[in-house]
Structure formats: C-alpha cells, structure tokens
Amino acid sequence: MDSDLSPQGGIWWPEREDLSLEFMRLLASVQEGGATFSECWLTASRIDFAGDDGDDSWHREWIGAAEVNRERASSAAAQGHLATARSNWLRAINYYLTAAYPFDLSPDKRRSATASMRECAAKYLNCREPVGEVVSIPWLNEFTLQGYYLPARRGGDRAPVVICIGEPGHHKEEFLFKLAHHASERGMALLAVDVLGDGTGQSFEEVSLRHKPQRAIAPIMDYLVGRDDVDERRIAILxxxxSSSFVARGIAFDHRFAAAVCDGGIWDLHIGSFLNPQDRPFGIESCPELEADRILRSIRCPLLIAASERGGLRADRVAELTDQLRAGRRDRDITLEIFESAETAAGQGLFDNPTLANECILDWIASRIAAQPL
Known part of the structure; x- marks a missing residue:
C-alpha cells in the first residue's frame, strides 16, 4: 500500500482522497477511545487498492478489525470485566462505521456493517453505568427515529440534557465515543440521534424527497420533555x-431550547447570497438570503458557532456572517469560536482534533444550562 503525507499533515492515498480523510477521522478518534493507533495502522497496512476491489478490501479489513474487538468485548463481558467490554464495544462500533464508509460499497454490505454497529452500540449501552437505552422517537407515520439515551450519573433530580445530532448521512453511533464522556463528566445526560431512521422501514433517502430534516427537531424535543428524568428547562442541542443549517432551521421557531451549538443558519445565508442576484424578478418572499436571515434571527437561545479555519467557509467569511447575525441584537448571547491551524481542530467539521473542540463546546454548553461537573 502506497501512502504519503498531505500538505495539511494527513495520511494520503493519492488514488482515494475520500478514504484518506476517513482514515484521518479514525486516527483522531483514538484519543477519544474510538480506536487504537496500532490497530488502525495494522489494518490500513493490509488494504490493497490495486485492481477493482479497493472498496471491498477496505471493507473486509475494517470488518475484520471490528470483529476482533467485538469478540474481545463479549469475552470480557462474560467474565464480568465491564470496563474492558465497554472500551472494546466502542472500538468495534467505530470500525464497523469505517467499514461501511466507501460510497460505492454494495448496499448489502453497508446494511450488514450498520446492523452490526447498532448491535454493538446496544450492548455497550447495556453494560454502561448507568445503563443507557435504545429509544424510538415518533416522527412520521412511516419513519421512526432511533436514538441512544445516556442518563446522567447523578441520580434523583431531573438532569440537564444535550441532544447530539449529525448532519444527514452521519451516524449517531459516533457520539458514543466522541461526546458521551464529555457530557457525563459535566453532569449532563446525552441523547444521540440521527435522521437515518430505525432501519425497519423506508430509507432516509426516500423520506427526504418529501420531508425536510429540520422537522425532526421538534419531535426529538417532545420526546425529552416527556421523560420524567429530564429537566425541560435545561435542554441544549449540538x-x-x-454542511447544512437544518438544525438552525429546526430550532428557529422552537423556543424550548436552553442553548444551541450549530452554524446559526449562516451556511444558508452564505448560499443564499450567491443564489439571489440583485435583479431577481421575484417578490421579496422568494429571496433565499432574506429567508435565511429571518430564520437565523429567530433563534432566541444562547448560540455557539464553532467553526474551523480550514472548513467549508473561510474564517473571515464566517466572522462576517456572524456579525450580520449580531447586528441590531446586542442583547443576544452569540459566541463565535474559530479553531485555527496552529492549535489543530481546524479541519472541516473539526474532525482532526475532536477532543480540543469537544472540550470547548461542552464547557460552553455546561455554562449556559448550569450543568454541574461530577
């Protein structure tokens, strides 16, 4: 296998930029307990991109790594070594996620890897302390959301909660190693959820043709408000x-959130500025830039915009759009945090150093919803 270093310091297989970036995400997850460095390198060394079966080779090797960790976890659990079982379940989850990554992978192989990943997630929740839950959240008649609820360690009182939700196409299982311990250490429960459904009905791709993902936000909040262990006044969303502003659109007119970490709608505002020429022949109601501006100005809760210097938008553009959001509303609690290359966490989605980003983000959330560290 030929590899090299990219100019940004990432491992680079020239013929597979997509998988190179996924491998870097995997390496970055080591510090969060989502992988081990040696396993990653050993598995990568076995992948053969020569010929026409590069995706299959990638899938096969990461499935093998996942199975080893899955078996190790089962053995440890059977012997009562729950800490070892938990750490191996988390690594198995991440390796299955990586195995399912290639875009051209066959649907059957992707479904199988995803199913195995979810099985490992359920077993991890079952041996966690306190025990977590696999939950179903009604959304559409034909499409139910699946989530993982991890209670706060401190029992008795209703707890503050952070909802962790990924962009469409991203799996909630990643939050189990990426964010769960950060929330737990700060006295917060966590609900990890995605918009991919429970796997028993229609696919997200089918549903998204007729329904907008931002409409899933309100049912998620409804679910939490209905729990007797949640403080409904202290629910944040991350x-x-x-790659989109769907969470910002979802919370714009739902004022039950105590804090939010998202792009605040500035991605929509940025796109709208290019899609709305000055001589647009339509009425003001059809102006996408003004619609985006209306949405982001409707967000009432404290807002953190956490961006990266090398992200999809330049840092100066993010700052410019954030200033537009603040204009005329000096009473609003809007924080902009741009992670620079000098300190890492500067890649798209902050993927290159999730620890640095998550510490900052969860500290901000805890300060806004008055969560108490353990």
Missing part, C-alpha cells in the same frame, strides 16, 4: 458537522 449539531455535528457543517
């Missing part, structure tokens, strides 16, 4: 990823 949008992971920066």
């Amino acid at each position: 949008a992971d990823g920066w």
Whole structure:
C-alpha cells in the first residue's frame, strides 16, 4: 500500500482522497477511545487498492478489525470485566462505521456493517453505568427515529440534557465515543440521534424527497420533555458537522431550547447570497438570503458557532456572517469560536482534533444550562 503525507499533515492515498480523510477521522478518534493507533495502522497496512476491489478490501479489513474487538468485548463481558467490554464495544462500533464508509460499497454490505454497529452500540449501552437505552422517537407515520439515551450519573433530580445530532448521512453511533464522556463528566445526560431512521422501514433517502430534516427537531424535543428524568428547562442541542443549517432551521421557531451549538443558519445565508442576484424578478418572499436571515434571527437561545479555519467557509467569511447575525441584537448571547491551524481542530467539521473542540463546546454548553461537573 502506497501512502504519503498531505500538505495539511494527513495520511494520503493519492488514488482515494475520500478514504484518506476517513482514515484521518479514525486516527483522531483514538484519543477519544474510538480506536487504537496500532490497530488502525495494522489494518490500513493490509488494504490493497490495486485492481477493482479497493472498496471491498477496505471493507473486509475494517470488518475484520471490528470483529476482533467485538469478540474481545463479549469475552470480557462474560467474565464480568465491564470496563474492558465497554472500551472494546466502542472500538468495534467505530470500525464497523469505517467499514461501511466507501460510497460505492454494495448496499448489502453497508446494511450488514450498520446492523452490526447498532448491535454493538446496544450492548455497550447495556453494560454502561448507568445503563443507557435504545429509544424510538415518533416522527412520521412511516419513519421512526432511533436514538441512544445516556442518563446522567447523578441520580434523583431531573438532569440537564444535550441532544447530539449529525448532519444527514452521519451516524449517531459516533457520539458514543466522541461526546458521551464529555457530557457525563459535566453532569449532563446525552441523547444521540440521527435522521437515518430505525432501519425497519423506508430509507432516509426516500423520506427526504418529501420531508425536510429540520422537522425532526421538534419531535426529538417532545420526546425529552416527556421523560420524567429530564429537566425541560435545561435542554441544549449540538449539531455535528457543517454542511447544512437544518438544525438552525429546526430550532428557529422552537423556543424550548436552553442553548444551541450549530452554524446559526449562516451556511444558508452564505448560499443564499450567491443564489439571489440583485435583479431577481421575484417578490421579496422568494429571496433565499432574506429567508435565511429571518430564520437565523429567530433563534432566541444562547448560540455557539464553532467553526474551523480550514472548513467549508473561510474564517473571515464566517466572522462576517456572524456579525450580520449580531447586528441590531446586542442583547443576544452569540459566541463565535474559530479553531485555527496552529492549535489543530481546524479541519472541516473539526474532525482532526475532536477532543480540543469537544472540550470547548461542552464547557460552553455546561455554562449556559448550569450543568454541574461530577
């Protein structure tokens, strides 16, 4: 296998930029307990991109790594070594996620890897302390959302909660190693959820043709408000990823949130500025830039915009759009945090150093919803 270093310091297989970036995400997850460095390198060394079966080779090797960790976890659990079982379940989850990554992978192989990943997630929740839950959240008649609820360690009182939700196409299982311990250490429960459904009905791709993902936000909040262990006045939401503003659109007119970490709608505002020429022949109601501006100005809760210097938008553009959001509303609690290359966490979606980003983000959330560290 030929590899090299990219100019940004990433491992680079020239013929597979997509998988090179996925491998870097995997390496970055080591510090969060989502992988081990040696396993990653050993598995990568076995992948053969020569010929026409590069994706299959990638899938096969990461499935093998996942199975080893899955078996190790089962053995440890059977012997009562729950800490070892938990750490191996988390690594198995991440390796299955990586195995399912190639875009051209056959649907059957992707479904099988995803099913195995979810099985490992359920077993991890079952041996966690306190025990977590696999939950179903009604959304559409034909499409139910699946989530993982991890209670706060401190029992008795209703707890503050952070909802962690990824962009469409991202799996909630990643939050189990990426964000769960950060929330737990700060006295917060966590609900990890995605918009991919429970796997028993229609696919997200089919549903998204007729329904907008931002409409899933209200039912998620409804679910939490209905729990007797949740403090409904202290629910925050964290949008992971920066390829759309669907979370910002979802919370714009739902004022039950105590805090939010998302792009605040500035991605929509940025796109709208290019799609709305000055001589647009339509009425003001059809102006996408003004619609985006209306949405982001409707967000009432404290807002953190966490961006990266090398993300999809230049840092100066993010700052410019954030200033537009603040204009005329000096009373609003809007924080902009741009992670620079000098300190890492500067890649798209902050993927290159999730620890640095998550510490900052969860500290901000805890300060806004008055969560108490353990």
